[in-house]
Amino acid sequence: MATTTITQVELEVLPSVQHYSASAQKSDAISGVPQRSTDRSHDESPRVRPVAAVAADETRYLTGVKFWLLMLNLAAVIMLYAIDMAIVATAVPAITDHFHTVADIGWYSVAFRLSQCGFQFVYGKAYKLFPIKNVFLIANAFSFIGSLLCGAATSSSMLVAGRAIAGIGTAGLGAGSNAMLIHSVPLRRRPTFLGLWAAIEGTSAVLAPLLGGALTQSAGWRWCFYISLPLGGATLLLTYALFSEAPKKSEVARLTTKSKLMQLDPISNVILVSSLISLFFALNWAGTKYAWNSGTVIGLLVTSVVLAALFGYRQYQQGEKAVLAPRILKSRVVLTSLLFITLFNSAQNVLEWYLPTYYQVVHGYTPAQSGLLMLPILIAATIGAIGSGTLMSVVGYYAPFMVFASVTMPVAAGLITTLQIDTSLAKLIFYTALIGLGYGIGSVGPTVAVQTVLSDADATLGIAVLMFGSSLGPAITIAIAQVIFTSELSKNLGGLGSSVNGTSIESNGLTQLLTQAPASQRHDVVEGIDKSITHTWYLVVALACLMAFGGFGAEWRSLKKDDPAESTTARREGLTTADIGGLQSHDT
Structure with a gap:
């Protein structure tokens, strides 16, 4: 009953608002007074919104069974997104055996990541110009076709092409999921769902290699790609049936299809x-x-x-x-969030890239045991992501969680660099769990920050910027880490004599270096590998420390006061709740 009354008042006030606004603009133009812009993306001042206006806004969001089915569908999309990126790793040996070539190993990953990075901005702009559902379905179709081509590949080149097409789809799935969340959930409730998504993505990324190994051994490597088809088909159909959005703003709606395509x-x-x-x-x-x-x-x-x-x-x-409007990057919040998430993801990826190797070669654990030892990071990150998302919705601020991660991750990374051959299992678990907790708590903040300061239409562009940085950063820093590691390995093993020289380091795996070394030198080889990996992790410490510029530099904006989701009708006319409230006082 209260919501109905509020909506009626809003509709009764709106015609007079339109008349008043038009008259005021004419008067200002005649008198030479500059007209006030109503574009939220240029307005960094906080808005205190009446409770009644907030309640009225929520009538435009989905509720009930349809809402929860859509959220379940988007969670499945996030899981598909993470599986597509990580599942191929354990299938590579079988793939190279099938096609009798190792020349394209790097490109099975690079082609996917290249397409994912290259099309982020296109999707960000497309979601602003075209109906979200249509763009998302196209991205879903790309992902589906790419997985199908990979599964049916008759050559290594065909597999690389399939991975590139799947990457194009994945770029749109990530941005599209956020776009649909923006149009389905009020700002102050979004952190809860983003925290759940982060937990699902992290869990899927860790479990994907295990799933890939099981499928490769039982059904064959092709099923590492075919497994995505039923899930992708289901999400495509559910998205078509469940999601609906309000019409685009008038200045976008009146553009021709050709004009929209040119703006891509x-x-x-x-x-x-x-x-x-x-x-x-x-x-x-x-x-x-x-x-x-x-x-x-x-x-x-x-x-x-x-x-x-x-x-x-x-x-x-x-x-x-x-395709990327420069004003998006002029926002302090967007820039600090981009810096934070790029360094944040890079630090975690470099650590996790070498951690299983460290467990297996230095501490002598089996591949299965090293996989289990990754669970402390996964469990702590899941708890951190879900907990921070829930608390963020309650307290209404994202910045404290970014600050917490900026403090926790450098400390945990520093502790990890102290690991040695005789480090106890308890310390291994505690140190890695600590950095996982920091990672989980910091994972939601940048996305929420961008959604807080940008309008709904611009938020997809802001998210595209963040996803670009979070994909490109690890690609660059892992390459840098590899240079550091090989250099350190040559230095630490070079003095062991002819049995372990530069040629053998370059032409053998780490396990082979250990098994081929004389028994009297094996302990020295293990120590050399231990130092090489821990020194490589100094890069993780540096990246985590630099995160502070993004974490401490984040603006403390309230999710409850700065909700860019103005009432549906007023937003369409470019008016804010302050305009409506001020006019009511004026008329009184």
Whole structure:
């Protein structure tokens, strides 16, 4: 009853608001007074919204069974997203045996990540211009087709192409899930769901290699890709049936399809993808096929930087028509969130990249046992993500959780660098669980921050920026970590004599180095590997420390006071609740 009354009052006031607003603008124009902008993306001042207005806004969101089915569907999408990225790792040996080549191993991952990074901004803009459901279904179809091609691949090249197509789809699934959440859940409740999503994504990423190994052994490697088809098909159908959104703003709705497609700026995207291809080739070849100081690697890196600068200049030149509007990056909240999530994800990925190897080679655990020892990170991160999301909805601020992660993760990373051959199991579990807790608690904040300060229409662009950074950062830092590790390994094992020389280090795996070394030197080899990995983790400490610039630099904006979800009708007219409330007082 209260909600109905509020809505009626709002509708009764609106015509007079429109008349008043139009008259005021005419009067201001005649008198030379600058007209006030109603664009939330340019307004950083906090808004205290009446409780009645907040209650009225919630009538536009889904409720009941349909809402919970949509949330379950989006959770399944997040799980599909994480599985697609991680499941291929354990299938690689079987794939290389089937196609009788190891030349494309790197590209099974690189092709996927390249497409995912390269199309983030396109999807961010597409969700702003086109109906969210349509764009999301297209992304889902790309993911479905890519998985199908991978499963049915008759050559290694066909598998690489399938992974690239699946990456294009995955880029849209992540951004689309957030776009649908924005249109289905009030801002102050979103952290709870984002925390659950982070827990689901982390769990899926850890379990995906185990699932991939089980499928490869029982049904064959192709089922690592076919497993995504029923889940992808179900999410596609459920999205079509469950999700609905309000019409786009008038200035977007009146654009022709051709105009909208031109605003996706295909030229800029070609430049960006070309820059990423050059970068990924350089990172993939450096230290393996070519030396880091070779002309080929340097040339690729220079080309990547030049093309990235050209992409940035074109965005500046295009303005609002750019695929990434420059004003999005002028927001302090967007920039600090981008810095935080890029360093945050990079630190965690570098740690987790070497941690199973450390367990197996230095401490002598089996692959299965090393997998179990990853559980402390997973469990702590899950608790942290769900707990922080829930608390964030209660307290109404995201910044404290980013600050907590900025303090916890450097401390935990520093403790991890003290690990040695004789470190107890209890310390291994405690140190890794501590960094997992920090990771979980900090995982939700950047996404919530961007949604707090940007309008619903611009939030998809902000999220695309964050997803780009969180994908590209690990790709670069893992390559840097590999350089540090190989350099440290050569230094720490180089003095052991001819039995362990540079040639054997480059041409053998770590386990082979250990088994081929004389019995009298095996302990020294283990110590050398231990030092090499822990020294590589100094990079994790550095990245975690630099996170502080993003965590402590975050603005303390309230989810409850700064909800960009104005009442549906007022938002469509570009009016705020302050306009309506002020006019009511004026009329009285």
